[in-house]
Amino acid sequence: MHELSIAGAICDAVKEHAGGDDIALLRIEVGTLSGVLADALDFCIREVARAEGLGEPEIVIDQIAPRCLCACGLEYDCTEILEGCPSCGGFDREVTAGMDVLIREIQTEGEEK
Amino acid sequence: MSRTKAQIDIAAKNRTLAAESRGVLRGRGIFTVNLIGSPGCGKTSLLEATARHFGERMAVIEGDIKTDLDAKRIEAAGIQAVQIETGGACHLDAAQVAGAIARLDLESVEILFIENVGNLVCPSSVDLGEDVKVAVVSLPEGDEKPAKYPALFVRAGAVVINKTDLLPYLDYSIERAAADCRKLSNKAVVMPLSCRTGEGMDMWISYLEGAIASR
Secondary structure, eight states: OOHHHHHHHHHHHHHHHHTTOOEEEEEEEEETTSOOOHHHHHHHHHHHHHHTTOOOOEEEEEEEOOEEEETTSOEEEOSSTTSOOTTTOOOOEEEEESSOEEEEEEEESSOOO | OEEEEEEEETTHHHHHHHHHHHHHHHHTTOEEEEEEEOTTSSHHHHHHHHHHHHGGGEEEEEEESSOSHHHHHHHHTTOEEEEEEOTTOSSOOHHHHHHHHHTSOOTTOSEEEEEOOSOSSGGGGOOOSOSEEEEEEEGGGOTTHHHHOHHHHTTOSEEEEEOGGGGGGSOOOHHHHHHHHHHHSTTOEEEEOOTTTOTTHHHHHHHHHHHHHTO
């Protein structure tokens, strides 16, 4: 529901990075536990990028499953969060990734710096 | 063409502000709860019932899209309250909460509740500077809510299952909801209670007193 403000934050960060160059490609990582909808975010980034004069970048959004570290020592990608650890079956685990939205790659149209 | 591999956390600015608030509150020995649940699950009623125990040791920041109705209810219960009206935003952010903290008199306060905008989705991922996120669900919502909204429950340090006085009228399995909560957050303290009748409130109060004592 708040994808537009997240797109705004992404474009602010990208603008800082790109120093006025048009953006060719943006790769964004969206954790499935971030509460952010990838499709809505894709749409919002395009709109904000255009409004902010960043050009019409290709947007790639990688959705990643939660990464869990189990008390038994196994680290695994947890596609079904209500299922236990694939090794010991337990739920004593820490979610180490998959809760955030991260910018992973920025490609600009400008000269190599 | 210039290519940069990056790891830029979009929530970094919010996280920095939240960390500043956390520093201020912890520095004063205050335990802070970010209360998250659906509209109508009884967050404000729970705080009214909680106020009867804590009195002036407690303060509340109220978040709503519109109106200061909740802050007025809290004040009527004899508790200091600051209302944030988001004007449409579906969750509070750290900047709004930092502004509200500045308007509170923290002198006698040992526990601060931030009642988030009623919503099971968007508030989950936004750090406000709290020590713990407490999820509130209620029986009329159905016992599958923790399973359906995992993003909140994986982050919850405690879950209140409210309106247990309605159990005779509903097909709600407290065991099922509690089991799902524990799968999603192994260490979560799950507290079925009715803030209306007072049943189970003793566990909630001792959970909070324990948290304050550990500050």
